[in-house]
Amino acid sequence: MTVLTGRAPTGEVLRLPTADGVVEHAVREPVAWEVPAGPASSRTAFAAAHVVPRAGAENVPGAPADLDWDATLAFRHRLWSLGLGVAEAMDTAQRGMGLDPAATTELVRRSAREAAAVGGRIAAGVGTDQLAPGTHPLPVVRAAYEEQLATVEDTGAQPILMASRHLAASATGPDDYLALYADLLSQVRRPAVLHWLGDVFDPALAGYWGSRDVAAATDVFVDLVRANAAHVDGVKVSLLDADHERGLRRRLPAGVRLYTGDDFNYPELIEGDGQFHSDALLGIFAGIANVAAAGLARLDAGDTAGFRAALDPTVPLARHVFGAPTPYYKAGIAFLNWLDGRQPGYAMVGGLHSARSAVHQATTFRLADEAGVLTDPVGATARMRQYLAVHGF
Template sequence: MTLSLRLPAAGGLETYQLIGTPVAQGTYEPARSRLAFAAAHVVADPLGDNAPGAPAVIDWEHTLEFRRHLWSLGLSVAEAMDTAQRGMGLDWAATQELIRRSSAEAPDGRIAVGVGTDQLAPGNHSLETVIAAYEEQLAVAEEVGAQPILMASRALCAAASSPDDYRKVYDRLLAQSSRPVILHWLGSMFDPALTGYWGSESLDTAADVVVDLIAENTAKVDGIKVSVLDAAKEVALRNRLPIDVRLYTGDDFNYPELIRGDDQRYSDALLGIFAAIAPAAAAALKALDDGELTRYEEIFAPTVPLARHIFAAPTYYYKSGIAFLAWLNGHQPGFTMVGGLQTGRSLPHLAETFRLADQAGVLTDPSLAVSRFRQLLAVNGVDA
């Protein structure tokens, strides 16, 4: 049966007929040829006071069930990252509980957790205060036995006056970690407060700082996640890393080519978009394992327009698209987010997200998705 609905378009409504074929569902073993983390979102409790600025109230049942879904597809989980609304609604108390609950359920070696400084109040802080905040969060990762991801810190960016200040902070933290960490470079398009991270607004100059830091701490660095949405810059950095240090792509625009790699190296994955396209990501990685490069491209290619739309400027609202697709696909009962962030994207933007998700084959139950989008239209006063 052909499904259709009326969707917002050019200031009015148009009939959209679904054309996509959902990617086959199933369970997968972790990919053999690449490490692949999906940065997962959190599901808000619809009965909680999740107003802007209020402490996060989380629907733990659906939040954890979504992580089980990702693990069943062979993906690992990057927990408590910016996708989970760190610094945009998820407070430190809720973050700690999230890390502990997820780590308790994670298969061995299938979780890494964000370690940052977001428990600090906005304002100026000394480097020692920043280090102490990182140490507090690192202790939680150590306690639960999860791999730490040293997240880019707004407080550090504000406190640092030179690359040497970044080196001071990271050298101290790397010396304390009991296991190799994943470093984290988040571009200003994801968070304007991180402009000039590593001590320079020039990506090339910042890359020099990163390469020197890693070269002097190779035994303590598993890899670095890079989210600057510039494939050429990522490849240039990747080729400069020690051969046993991974580059985890965080490029939600160019991930198929970066994960596939070239005749020198490839990128592993630590991506928010993988939470939205998880079945497609799992199927594409299996094809890559099996040497089926044409199939790999066929699966991933239609997901790229969706990813570029979800992560369109202002990019930091991409989290709304991740939660929206989780709702359409039945992974949460309502389209609500901590901090009220479901309002971060307009109805026309969400309508285009729906179209592109259909065309990418990631609406796993098209009938449910149509029903839920009609509910969204009705709530917004649209008679479709």
């Protein structure tokens, strides 16, 4: 039986399936995390939010996304109420895996309107996914970027220039990346975020910046940032390599943030080394928003130990949710929010909720409970029982 030392269980005990059999897990009482009065002051933090499909929709592979707008936007209001910014229309929202361009555009417009109404911070992805898969002439790729950049900036959201599958397929070397991104950055109305998503998240992005050698690609990336620093708010790097991130942030020009996208090592990277630290643009923050917000409030108060005490126990959960095959981590984010009663059912656009097994999600439940992420452990336990019953346990 799993019992957390010093933590009172609710009295609920779940038999959770594992690859080797069954474990008994005693569900803990909810943790009363601090609710910050506003956004963190010592770090800038975005949660990359997911989307909720409409319960009655045909959310099957290949179907256009049909969203539950009330639930989708309510989740974003929760993030803002906790002082977190919303990173909209990113890969977390199943962009490129079920969230089609039309739904993406509507999502950005609706979310930006809601952000303006409550004074919430929002940044939104700018990509090229309106193009058909495959290679395209570089002017066509640039025009696709420009079209989405205009849409995002017209809503008032801060642009995040996302890595493009089409650019990865069409570029012939580093100079193509440098020229295209420099052109885009010269057009932004406010400093943008550059997004480097590694091939662990999307195999189609292998060789981004013109080289499969990470050190060579990093040199190109740094050259781009230095040459266009006035137009770059920060860079968002998702390579799941803490040493690489620490080295990169030392090379960035003054005033350019590094938004960690490392869902394996975020507490130590956000804490920093006393001279450099990372800000945050994280998918896992959408699953642990209450803990993340409380931890950042402690960091603001100078309580580094308290920050780590809050965030460190969430790392096993994050590493599990983002485990291989990593592109399917989105199923864990949706599952956590369904467990906590923040969407009517465990479903995802494109049927992607089937991408993780019941055994995998049983471990997600246990690790979330152990980390104090669940705001309603009793309700989450009831949902978990229903989920396990449907899957034959």
